[in-house]
Amino acid sequence: MFTLLVRRADESIDLTVIRRGSDGCLASAESRTLEQDELGEAVRQGERDATRWVWDDTARWYPRLLSAGVFVERCVDLRLVHAILRASAFTRGSAIHASPRGPYDTPQAPAVDGSALFVVEPESLPDALGEFLAQRDAIEASPERARLELLATAESTGALIAAEMRHAGIPWSASRHDELLTAALGPRPPAGERPLRLLEALAEIRAALGSPDLNPDSPTDLIRALRAAGLQVSSTRQWELKSLEHPVIEPLLRYKKMQRLLVANGWTWLDAWVRDGRFRPEYVPAAAATGRWGTSGGGALQLPKAVRGAVVADPGHALVVADASQLEPRILTALSGDTAMARAGSGDLYEGIVATGAVATRSEAKVAMLGAMYGATQGDGGRLMPRLTRAFPRAIALVEDAARVGEAGGVVSTLLGRTSPPPGAGSEELPPEMGRPDVDRGMRAWGRFTRNFVVQGTAAEWALCWMGILRRSLAERYGRGPDAPHLVFFLHDEVVVHSPEAVAAEVAGLVESAAAEAGRLLFGAAPVRFPVTVATVQAYSEAK
DNA sequence: CAAGAGGGCGCG
DNA sequence: AAAGCGCGCCCTCTTG
Known part of the structure; x- marks a missing residue:
């Protein structure tokens, strides 16, 4: 089921198969030592047996495997899952929960260029087996085990996708x-x-x-x-x-x-950033506390519309560009079970809100929704909030509750159990006396953060599932060959697939069904649609 | 000379 | 139009 990979100081690799014993507990079953140049073949072999690879940091392992032509279907990224479990409200009582900062609380290793010669890979983080078993304990003992399992899997698969997208690169003219x-x-x-x-x-x-x-x-x-x-x-x-x-x-x-x-x-x-017709930013899963990804190098999170015309498919290929329409309001709808808002979202959500009579125009509906999710207090957003509250009491109550918890110094969680950091955990301590204007301002700002956290964070979980499902369906249908359609870009609620023209229309269909499946995976039969806008184009600028 | 703060602006 | 959330990265200017 699980196979742990640990790199030792001399660059040799310990491969340990982990199985469930007769007592139901996981334990190492067998172990062997590989030299660096044997790793690729060992992983290839393991892939045939549907192995889930366990390693400290996907960015340390996967780029070189990809360069050697080795794909990995499933993994556990100990560093990423550690961060989730340590903070999660769903693991209270476990050894990992609120544990002191340790070696697994470090930033992702900077990605090495997989093709570089003479790269000395660093030793793995210490006691990977102990860390893995502690993580399994925390998940299996949790009252929300199913959600944490899904989150851990989605997060780890995201790390694989991040490495694969960097390996493939964005086609750039x-x-x-x-x-x-x-x-x-x-x-x-x-x-x-x-x-x-x-x-x-x-x-x-x-x-x-x-x-x-x-x-x-x-x-x-x-x-x-x-x-x-x-x-x-x-x-x-x-x-x-x-x-x-x-x-x-x-x-x-x-x-x-x-x-x-x-x-x-x-x-x-x-x-600086375009080589051989590809732009390869480094993706950083969970760079934001909400679980959203960041990027490092080249500003891939902020590619201006003005240069998207340079993102051009290879000859005989197309870009399938898809974005989830009005994702965050739809996530709020599903999280809160607000049936009135779900009805409003049967088509264009903002038009649907206008149709309820809550506001007069589409742009008012949009400003009001954003205001609700971000905690607007002034301007049009603040002014329109009461009307939204009357029309959609359950949805608004969910974000208002999250804001009050944050203002009181508490933590909030996403659907799958990613939990907000406690206030002051990051940089500076909050001043001790309550009642001071700057303290109140700070706590209100923290309330806006927790308000948004539940929505943005759950949307990030939906997006991870969307991509993971899409990745699997692409691989099942087209395999992993160099000319198979594959993900090349991801931006919060938007994906780009580089695809041979002949199958691009079919790929567009897979992107849409993956979105619907992600919705069912997270929210079951809740009557909330997750429509995507898909465009099959030659240049990124032609989408939208 | 390097690091960090602040202003500014691109993206969702 | 900003406002109200989340980022990364450029510039200038100050500080160590």
Whole structure:
């Protein structure tokens, strides 16, 4: 059932098969030692027996296996599961619950380039067998065992997917990217110089402000120059500048937009991050406390719409781009069992809310829903909340309860048992005396965090299940070959599959049915739909 | 010279 | 339009 892999200091590998004994407890059944170059074949062999591999950190093991052409179907990522179980309200009473920080409470190992020669893999984290058995104890003794099992599996499968997506890479056309940049900024300038369009905007800004040496990248200098020109600004943010009437505003906003594109996703970015037609960001599962993933390198979480035209399928291939429509409100609907909101979500959720008469327009419905999930207190979001509460009392009560728990210093949990950190666990201690305005403000902010945690965190669980199911159905139907359709990008509620054109339509269907199956897996027969918008395109920019 | 804070902005 | 959540990464400016 489980096979533990442990790397020793001399780079040899202990492989330990773990079985359930006659007493029902798990224990190591047999053990052998491998040399580094025997690992691939051993894993290949184990895959034929549906092994679930247990290792300390997927990022330390899987990239090199992938480079050797070895796929892994199932694993347990001890580090990721440890973090869940240690914090989870569902494991109270277990040895792991609230245990002191230890070696498994470390960040994911930085991903090594699997193809690199002479990589010395570090020794595994200590006592992996003991850690694994403690995790099994915590899960099996939990009153919410089924949910924790699902979460642990989904989280570990996510780690496999993260490594596989980095291995595959996002198909990226450097020439198309260069064309986009040239159209927006002017031709690529020599190193250290600004592109033409940026120089033009800069000259206009300096002329309009009568400040020939101004550096608009310095907020301090810019704000001083704007004030000298008679503009009463408190910041240099776009939204504040937009409301002003002055000749400098148009070129300044134009400059800011171009400068952002240049420094964040310009030619330097292209040189640094795109190799052989692929962009390979490092994905970091559970980088956020809510379980959402982060990325490291290249800003893959923030790929601007402006460069998505450079994400182009290989010849004979297509990109199947899918995003879950209105995911977080639908998650809230299912979590709370709010039947009125479920009815409103039979089609477009926001239109459905308008149809109940709670608000007048679709955009009001959207602002009100976001306000409810984020804890808006002012503006349109805050103003519309009471109407939403009247129309959907159960859904709103769920987030209000989560907020009150957070404000009182408590913890909240997602559907599957990921639990919020206690306040102050991260960086600074909260000041001791209650009643101080800054303390109250801090606790209200923490309440907004826990309010959002249950929704965002459960949505992240749904997304993990969606991807895991999709990965399995793709592998079952098309195998793992180099030309089989495969995931290349994931962004909270959106996936991209790179697929041969001939099967792209079929892949789109699998993406949709995986979403429906994820909904059933988490919420059973609850009458909540999880529709996805799927587009089969040549370039990412053509979707949506 | 490096690290960190703060402003700003891209994404969901 | 921000506001109210979650990120990563750029720039400038201050501090050690």
